[in-house]
Amino acid sequence: MQDSSSDYLLEVENLRAFHTSKTGLIRAVNGISFGVKEGESVGIFGESGAGKSSIALSILGIFNKVSRFYATASASEESERLWALHDKARKKGMTPEEMGEELPGVWGRVLFKGKDLLALKEKELRKVRGNEITYVPQGxxxxxxxxxxxxxxxxxxxxxxxxxxxxxxxxxxxxxxxxxxxxxxxxxxxxxxxxxxxxxxxxxxxxxxxxxxxMEPSLMIADEPTTAVDVGVQQRILDAIILAKERLGLSVLMISNDQGVMAETADRVGVMSAGKLMEFGDVHTILKSPGHPFTRAFIMSNPPMELMRTIREKGLRIRGIPGNPPDMANPPAGCPFNPRCEYAKEVCREQMPEYREVERGHWMLCHRYEELPEFIL
Ligand code: SF4
Incomplete structure (x- = not known):
């Protein structure tokens, strides 16, 4: 979901980050691509448990360590088998597809200044992490x-x-x-x-x-930096990030489930559910005229105060997304949003949609985008 511009600082290509669990392989991040340009702020926005933080941990080279720690603690035979296969694949330079099985761990490419972070040794990665890429975690x-x-x-x-x-x-x-x-x-x-x-x-x-x-980093990854603080404190934290971005020419990857945070800090936004980016585009388009049924439902489940009047005038209803997020060990066939989508049809239950650029720079993962009613806030 990138143009051919050469000024990308970070390029994430077909990122998959799976970990083992008692119920099976959890597909926390399942085939995500996006880029962050020099001096740009990209937001990853979506419901809790969608895999947003796993993207951050994958870029930083921490996902595998955390996943293996929990896998060792649970000591399941299947988990041990899968991680042993992971190690074998890595040693041979093979992908899970070439091994003929879905595997835990981080796969794909994460290019930072043209260098694939996933291919770096821990010693080399340490020079990047906390130096050129810094992390502001939750809490x-x-x-x-x-x-x-x-x-x-x-x-x-x-x-x-x-x-x-x-x-x-x-x-x-x-x-x-x-x-x-x-x-x-x-x-x-x-x-x-x-x-x-x-x-x-x-x-x-x-x-x-x-x-x-x-460290005067090139990229800051901020993962829910305003969780559990009141509005005044939140504003000052966001102001500090915006100021740093402007003064230092910093690129930012901002992770949040708060639309207000996206509106304040992001230039472009990816909307995430069930390990996938459902929609990606400039922040104005995503928040004012969301195209994807998940984005629409998510925005309408908890709209910011400033949208309340517009919502009332348009006769729209504020309501939670029906049902629960899918079980990532056993996701539904077809589109992962189909059990909760009011527009789902047969094709949605049978086939995974493919990413399509529906307007310049606006990407969509939906079979039925062109048939949906207009939605402008
Ligand atoms: S592909 Fe189908 S189920 Fe998925 S979001 Fe689009 S309309 Fe809904």
Whole structure:
């Protein structure tokens, strides 16, 4: 779902990330492609459990470690067999298709500055992760060390990546002040020596964003950075990310189930359900005139306040998506949204749709897009 532009910083191609479970192979990410251009912000938006965070973990090279940890803990024979096959395939340079079986682990290509991250050794990947690509995870504030001053914590990544021992303390102190100032920590000259408990929750979250920025990364992956905070705090966190993007020319991959976050931060958006991108396009199109039945249902299940009036005027109904998300160990045949889709027909229950570019830069995974009634908010 990319044009032929050469200014992509990140290109994700046919990404699959499967893990084992007691009930079978969970297809957390199931054949996803998209790109993030230099200085662009791409949002991945969709319901909980759709696989959004698994995309982030796959790009960062963490998905396999986490999946194997849980597989070892569950100690199932089938899981051991599948991971052994995974290792064999990797050693031989073969794909699951060539092995003739779906396999756990991350498959596909993740090109960052033209280099496939999935093919890198852990040592090489470490130079990219936390350096050129930084990660702001969910539930941020608790991960700060309560006993260490924030300037020391903010500087940690710089020292950790200073393999050649070339950094000067004065230079580190200058960069720490710069990033804390960028995320709008007030009176930073004085307060830099305080510990996390002396900052508000919103400031703690922004300090973590400063820590992600200190390496002057090219790409920041932010995974639900505004979860469990009130609207005022949320706005300041988003402002800090937007400012960093503008000042540092940063590219952002923003993961959230909140439309407001997408509207504020993203240039283009992919809408995710059941391990697939259902629709991908510019943020205005996706939020104002969504084409895919899942996108429409998801937006109408929890519309932002500013859309309420339009929704009332158009006589539309706010309602949750009927049914439950599919079991990813045993997904339905055909389109994964078919059991919950009000437009589903025979073809939807039998065949998986293919991605189609329905307008320039607007991609759709739906058999019946052209037959659907118009929907503009
Ligand atoms: S392919 Fe069919 S079931 Fe799937 S979203 Fe489109 S209309 Fe609904």
């Amino acid at each position: 941020l504030a608790g991960s700060l060390n309560p006993y260490t001053e924030i300037d020391l914590q903010t500087a940690e990544a710089l020292w950790a990546h200073d393999d050649d021992d070339i950094l000067w303390e004065r230079e580190v102190a200058r960069r720490v002040l710069e990033v804390l100032d960028l995320v709008e920590i007030g009176d930073v000259d004085i307060r830099k020596s305080l510990k996390p408990g002396e900052f508000s929750l919103g400031e703690d979250q922004r300090i973590l964003i400063a820590m992600a920025l200190i």
